[in-house]
Structures are given as C-alpha cells and as structure tokens.
Amino acid sequence: MELFFFYYLAGVIILTALLVVALRNPIYSALSLLIMFFHVAGLYVTLHAEFLAAVQVIVYAGAILVLYLFVVMLLNVKREDRYHPQFPIGAFLGLVIITEVLLLAFRRSESGTPPMPPAGSVAEAVGNTETIGDVLYTTYLFPFEVASLILLVAMIGAIVLAKRDLFEA
Amino acid sequence: MVPLSYYVILSVIVFVTGVVGVLIRRNIIIILLSVELMLNATNINFVAYSYYFQNITGQVFVFFALTVAAAEVAVGLAIIIALYRSKSSINVDEFQLLKW
Secondary structure (H helix, E strand, O other), rough: OHHHHHHHHHHHHHHHHHHHHOOOOOHHHEEEHHHHHHHHHHHHHHHHHHHHHHHHHHHHHHHHHHHHHHHHHHHHHOOOOOOOHHHHHHHHHHHHHHHHHHHHHHHHHHHHHOOOOOOOOOEEEEEEEEHHHHHHHHHHHHHHHHHHHHHHHHHHHHHHHHHOOOOOO | OOOOHHHHHHHHHHHHHHHHHHHHHOOOHHHHHHHHHHHHHHHHHHHHHHOOOOOOOHHHHHHHHHHHHHHHHHHHHHHHHHHHHHOOOOEHHHHHOOOO
C-alpha cells in the first residue's frame, strides 16, 4: 500500500516537473508546478513530516506560486517559439547525470542493505510540530534569527529593485 | 516499505529536470521555476533521510531552505520586473551586457 502511494506521488511529481520545463506557456508551467507542490506535500505526509507538508502547501503553493502567477500576468508574456539553441547539449548533460546516479544507486543496493526506518516514528510521542519547534528554538536558534534577517533583506531588496524612481524624487 | 534509494532516485530525476530547464529555456520566469524544482528535489531528499535515520534535523533544514526560497523568489521577481522595464523583454538572450 505504501509502495502504491509512493509510485503514484512520484509519478505525478516527475510528470509535472517535466511539464514545467517543456510547456511553452508560462502560466501552464506555473500551474503544473502547483500540482507538483501538492504532491510533494503528500510525499511529506507519507514520510511523517506533517508540519512540513502544511508549510509546503501554505508557503509554496499559497505564497510563492501566487507571486509567480502575478508577475506572469503583470508582464503579459507571449508564448516563446522555440527552445534555446543549446537544447541538445542540455538534454545530453541531463541524460548523463541521470544514468550515472541510477548506476550508483543500483550498485549501492547490491553491496549493502539500505537503512530501514524503525517501527515508531521519531515524533510519535509528542507530535511532529512540537519536535521541530523544540529543535528549532534550542539547537538552531541562531540560524533561525539569521533566516529572519534574510527575509528582511529580501523584503527591502524587492522594494528597492521594483520601485521605479526611488532615489530621484 | 519503500526503500530509501527510491526517494533518492526521485529527487535526482526532479533535480536534473530543473538543471536541464535552466539550460534550455530562454524565458527567465521559467528559469526561476526550474530553480524551484531543484530546491524541492533537495527538500524531498532531506525529508526522506530525516525519516529513515530518525533525525529531526533534516526537517529543520527543509524549513530553512523554504525561507531562502521565499527570499529568492521575492528578489528574483523584482529583478525580472526591473529587467522587463529596461528592455521590454524577459528573453535571457537579450541580456548580454556582461558577455564578452
């Protein structure tokens, strides 16, 4: 049953990822990325990361993708006619990397048994969100503060970049 | 039970799709979307390893990656708007001022 869910989620994720790159219309690309985000959230639920699944839907699908669609519609982008001339090189490079990693993965599974999860989840006793919050506010308190600073810089930077004549008035 | 290597292979396929998207597309918005694909691929890897090694740190790092992705999108889309204002185009081939 778990394997069935994994195959369904992985299949949709790969298909929509390919569609994001292949579709000509940017709005269709953004919408297939939306479907991919929802299925990645489903994958997180099967991996017992419920908090991250909720955050994935709220932040990625709710905030980031709306921003993308807003800009696509604001700029009124036309369909592009063809791919970049370096298309064969890019496709060849991708094939080489995928082949290499598949070979490595299958060699690894022959030589040793991959780790299997124990019966209970790490956060079963107190809940996923409590466990993440506990680690985030104790061990990773300083990176957490730095992340807030990054968001502040991004906010100010976006305003400065997108405002037309900020320093001329 | 799903083996861990399945998640790694899924993540690699999504990541390479993002890399190829950055290489072959000329629309700068699609290039940013491909960067999002790559970030999501690494997040899948983090969460899978976090589950299989019973270590919550991986999920904390996905949280940080999410923060950086949000910041990247805000600044990136502002840059795209500024570029469109200067050239009325978002085709990357038009922006070659720094090319030699």
